[in-house]
Amino acid sequence: MDVYYFTEMPYAEFPESEAEKFPSMRLTFPNTYFDPRLASELFRRYLDEYQYAEEVGFDGLMINEHHNTPSCMDVEVNITGGILARITQRAKILMLGNLLPTTDNPVRLAEEIAMVDVISGGRLISGVVRGIGVENWATNTNPVYNRERFEECHDLLIKTWTTPGPFRWEGKHFHFRVINPWMVPIQKPHPPIWVPGTGSPETVEWAARHRYTYAAFLTPLDVAEDLFKLYHKHAEEVGYTPRPEHFAFMICCHVNDTDEKAQEEGRHFLWRMGHPLRGPQAYFAPPGYVSRVAALMASRRRPKPLNQLSYQELQDANHLIVGSPETVIKKLRYIKDRLGIGALLLEAQAGQMSHQTTMRSIELLGREVIPALKEL
Amino acid sequence: MADGYTDAFVEVAETKLRMLRGGQGEPLLILHGAGGNRGWLQYMQLLSQRFQVYVPDHPGFGKSDQPEWIASVPDLACFYLWALEDLGLSRLRVIGFSMGGWLAAEMAVMCPQLVERMVLVGAAGVKPTQGEITDIFLLSPAEMTAKMFYDTKQAPEYEQLYGAQPSPEEQDLLTRNREMAARITWKPYMHDPRLPSLLRRLRMPTLIVWGRQDAIVPVNCGELYHQNIRGSELVIMEQCGHVPQIEKPQEFVNIVSEFL
Numbered sequence: 001m002d003v004y005y006f007t008e009m010p011y012a013e014f015p016e017s018e019a020e021k022f023p024s025m026r027l028t029f030p031n032t033y034f035d036p037r038l039a040s041e042l043f044r045r046y047l048d049e050y051q052y053a054e055e056v057g058f059d060g061l062m063i064n065e066h067h068n069t070p071s072c073m074d075v076e077v078n079i080t081g082g083i084l085a086r087i088t089q090r091a092k093i094l095m096l097g098n099l100l101p102t103t104d105n106p107v108r109l110a111e112e113i114a115m116v117d118v119i120s121g122g123r124l125i126s127g128v129v130r131g132i133g134v135e136n137w138a139t140n141t142n143p144v145y146n147r148e149r150f151e152e153c154h155d156l157l158i159k160t161w162t163t164p165g166p167f168r169w170e171g172k173h174f175h176f177r178v179i180n181p182w183m184v185p186i187q188k189p190h191p192p193i194w195v196p197g198t199g200s201p202e203t204v205e206w207a208a209r210h211r212y213t214y215a216a217f218l219t220p221l222d223v224a225e226d227l228f229k230l231y232h233k234h235a236e237e238v239g240y241t242p243r244p245e246h247f248a249f250m251i252c253c254h255v256n257d258t259d260e261k262a263q264e265e266g267r268h269f270l271w272r273m274g275h276p277l278r279g280p281q282a283y284f285a286p287p288g289y290v291s292r293v294a295a296l297m298a299s300r301r302r303p304k305p306l307n308q309l310s311y312q313e314l315q316d317a318n319h320l321i322v323g324s325p326e327t328v329i330k331k332l333r334y335i336k337d338r339l340g341i342g343a344l345l346l347e348a349q350a351g352q353m354s355h356q357t358t359m360r361s362i363e364l365l366g367r368e369v370i371p372a373l374k375e376l
Numbered sequence: 377m378a379d380g381y382t383d384a385f386v387e388v389a390e391t392k393l394r395m396l397r398g399g400q401g402e403p404l405l406i407l408h409g410a411g412g413n414r415g416w417l418q419y420m421q422l423l424s425q426r427f428q429v430y431v432p433d434h435p436g437f438g439k440s441d442q443p444e445w446i447a448s449v450p451d452l453a454c455f456y457l458w459a460l461e462d463l464g465l466s467r468l469r470v471i472g473f474s475m476g477g478w479l480a481a482e483m484a485v486m487c488p489q490l491v492e493r494m495v496l497v498g499a500a501g502v503k504p505t506q507g508e509i510t511d512i513f514l515l516s517p518a519e520m521t522a523k524m525f526y527d528t529k530q531a532p533e534y535e536q537l538y539g540a541q542p543s544p545e546e547q548d549l550l551t552r553n554r555e556m557a558a559r560i561t562w563k564p565y566m567h568d569p570r571l572p573s574l575l576r577r578l579r580m581p582t583l584i585v586w587g588r589q590d591a592i593v594p595v596n597c598g599e600l601y602h603q604n605i606r607g608s609e610l611v612i613m614e615q616c617g618h619v620p621q622i623e624k625p626q627e628f629v630n631i632v633s634e635f636l
Contacts, residue, residue, distance in 0.1 A: 137514075140562075140563055142558065142559070142562040142563060143558065144555055144558050144559045144562070145559075280514075280516060281516065282513060282514050282515065282516060283514075286513055286558070287513055287551075287554040287555045287557070287558035288555040288558055288559065
């Protein structure tokens, strides 16, 4: 099982009380609270932490993308992907991922992703996402067409990477007359593709039919099991048996020298689970974004929304694993064995967790937890 | 049929369309807004005393089928030109509310000979030069309802329409309406940049009715319609919001009847 390090690279440098004045921290919380000079310092430390994660033994480094939110400063995965491609040597670079529906130019996107793969020497995993509801608003992409644009953009990406140019594409949403990029990926036929999900059955089916790794994000373990079972069902329909590398699982994790210290510092994850996850339904589920089936499954998968769970409840539900190396090893082993996953994605920095605390956690994860998880 | 109406499906433009119909006389087409067709309302009953009133669920809304090719309000206008042909209606009066007003204007600029007289009520479709059209998709249903009225207490049908929680079937229809409205009005939001120029073609008698306190589509849009449609008349109803036909149905009907 591979273990990945991840942070959303948050900008948490403002009083939480300010965010409380607005319906959500996402979308409409004014960007007047953003200081680019502070952000510059934050980027330096976050990127140092990624480098260190590779140094201590993480198999991969994961980055994601969001818009209109202080919870994630990474507004372009291909930029940070490119940076990591140059400042690291060995680790896989998991971009999870590019927002396919919100791009108006899949060909340019194909070029950008290819460029990251080339600069990295072929270490890229190209994750593709539909984006949460908020991203449709931020980019003014019609949510009614989100899934269609996702699928057509994906198809055009694959074709651009694998078909010799020049060629044309006249689709429903995208139209190009001379596709012939002088930038194609090193990895053939193209970098591996992963797809994250929190419960939409359509996404699971799509991933399975394409044989892409499906990464369950912060779902309860029983829901992750159901989603993986659904993946198996669709995989068998198209004629293959999935292996562990077809499944990944993302959780939050903090390790410290003692359980007590870890419990204290782990509370920084409450920032990440709180304001960024609350907001009007219209922000997260604009019209047509969620199918009625998916909406029903969503209400089943979480009897209580994440942002309403207490610190202890988050740990009991295995959304947040906090403790000394020994404690964390036991819990992560349980998750690994129960889910049979090929990759564990650990969000190991959040909110205002300091650089020092983050580095210590990365060190303990790399030097003690990961080797223990890899023991047969 | 003077005191009642029928609720049936018609097959027009290769589409199954739900249609309320009542009254006798010259045909009058009523085009609902983004929220959907709320049923046979008081103002329709009053108007049906003089006209044969047609109230369809637009394709993709309510119980009507959804042709895949309809992706914009001008597309919806094309649909209706075809549908009216199938219904044998070659010339008629049209009232359009909100997004339905935008629709009526698009139909009129495409086929002026179809529209004998036109009433636009709180019509979307033009970008205001002062203020903004409220982003209805950012509002919850409750917020939307609150914004639509100046004073809900003066709306005789308010409780009947908004007083109770929708049943699951009603909620499903409301969701469907919202999705179809998003499909056709998303970008540019709630307006057609071409429309002000095309309106200048129109010569049919046109009445533009607006609630002074319309908090969804600013009165400024009514003024823009009035400036660009030659010979049009603009009537502003005081102490009234975005839905004068529901908030002040009798006053609304008085104004519109006299014009029609």
